[in-house]
Amino acid sequence: GAGVSQSPSNKVTEKGKDVELRCDPISGHTALYWYRQSLGQGLEFLIYFQGNSAPDKSGLPSDRFSAERTGGSVSTLTIQRTQQEDSAVYLCASSRGWQGGGEQYFGPGTRLTVT
Amino acid sequence: AQRVTQPEKLLSVFKGAPVELKCNYSYSGSPELFWYVQYSRQRLQLLLRHISRESIKGFTADLNKGETSFHLKKPFAQEEDSAMYYCALRFNQAGTALIFGKGTTLSVSS
Numbered sequence: 215g216a217g218v219s220q221s222p223s224n225k226v227t228e229k230g231k232d233v234e235l236r237c238d239p240i241s242g243h244t245a246l247y248w249y250r251q252s253l254g255q256g257l258e259f260l261i262y263f264q265g266n267s268a269p270d271k272s273g274l275p276s277d278r279f280s281a282e283r284t285g286g287s288v289s290t291l292t293i294q295r296t297q298q299e300d301s302a303v304y305l306c307a308s309s310r311g312w313q314g315g316g317e318q319y320f321g322p323g324t325r326l327t328v329t
Numbered sequence: 330a331q332r333v334t335q336p337e338k339l340l341s342v343f344k345g346a347p348v349e350l351k352c353n354y355s356y357s358g359s360p361e362l363f364w365y366v367q368y369s370r371q372r373l374q375l376l377l378r379h380i381s382r383e384s385i386k387g388f389t390a391d392l393n394k395g396e397t398s399f400h401l402k403k404p405f406a407q408e409e410d411s412a413m414y415y416c417a418l419r420f421n422q423a424g425t426a427l428i429f430g431k432g433t434t435l436s437v438s439s
Contacts (some may be wrong), residue, residue: 217372247426254432257373257415270426290372305373322375 215241220306220319226327227296235291237322239308246289247309247318250280251303260304263289294329331356333418335430340414342406345437350401352416361419362392363427366382368412371419376414378403385412406437 219238227233239246248260259273263283274280278296283289297298302327307318332355344349354360364376377385379392379399390401401414413434417427 249426250431254431257417257427257429259428263427264407264425304367307373317375317378322372 218283218306218319220304220321222324223322224325224327226329229298230295232292232294235261235293235304235310235326237289237291237306237321238306239270239289239306240319241287241311242306243319244286245309245318246283247307248289248291248306249305250306251323252301257305260291269313272280283290293326298327298328300327301326331360331418331420331428333416333428335391335416335433336415337433338431339434339436341436341438343407344437345351345405348401348403348406348410348435348437350397350414350416350433350435352401354397354399354416354418356397356418356420358420363417364388364390364399364401364410365415365417365429367415373415401409406435408437408439411435411437 218240221236225233244265246263248254250258250260261281280296281289281291288318303323305323307322308320334353336351362379365373365374367373368380377390388403389421390399392399413432415432417428419427
């Protein structure tokens with residue numbers, strides 16, 4: 215089957231604009247994660263969805279960041295009023311949750327550039 | 330707070346030399362430790378996890394709770410091992426997110 219997919223692969227936006235990044239997890243995976251990969255910072259956890267539970271938003275860097283997961287499948291990460299420091303690769307991952315041993319399968323990422 | 334430290338940003342070795350990528354963690358409970366790898370222009374993927382106690386592509390890693398370390402080792406490096414390696418910690422088994430180190434770039438040259 216298909217792996218985790220993300221769109222767009224690249225996004226260039228002007229400072230102050232809003233952007234939406236999309237993630238399609240592997241079918242049947244109940245857990246979905248967003249991470250940010252930037253130079254010098256490595257991989258930072260942003261938000262985690264598990265089934266119908268309330269998401270763990272503890273990694274979101276500011277209230278400009280939000281995410282939704284509709285129908286337990288597709289997720290959208292929204293960044294409002296983008297800043298240059300938001301430039302990074304945004305990675306999505308999914309897993310079967312704890313029942314699957316926790317292995318996370320990553321998408322190819324969306325490279326966001328804020329000019 | 331939970332933390333994963335990879336002290337080396339870059340590790341350069343010659344083909345056939347032994348490799349050790351260091352990883353230390355801070356966590357008071359019983360963590361799960363992982364190594365993920367990202368080859369050039371490929372996705373991040375799981376290399377190995379401590380609970381499996383397996384060897385993947387010749388790499389092994391042993392969890393040392395006394396030293397809070399999970400170093401990745403390979404006795405003879407190959408050029409195809411060149412990649413970015415991330416150590417990661419999951420602090421319970423409820424499928425929660427991973428805490429990653431900042432990564433180490435391994436460069437193997439002939």
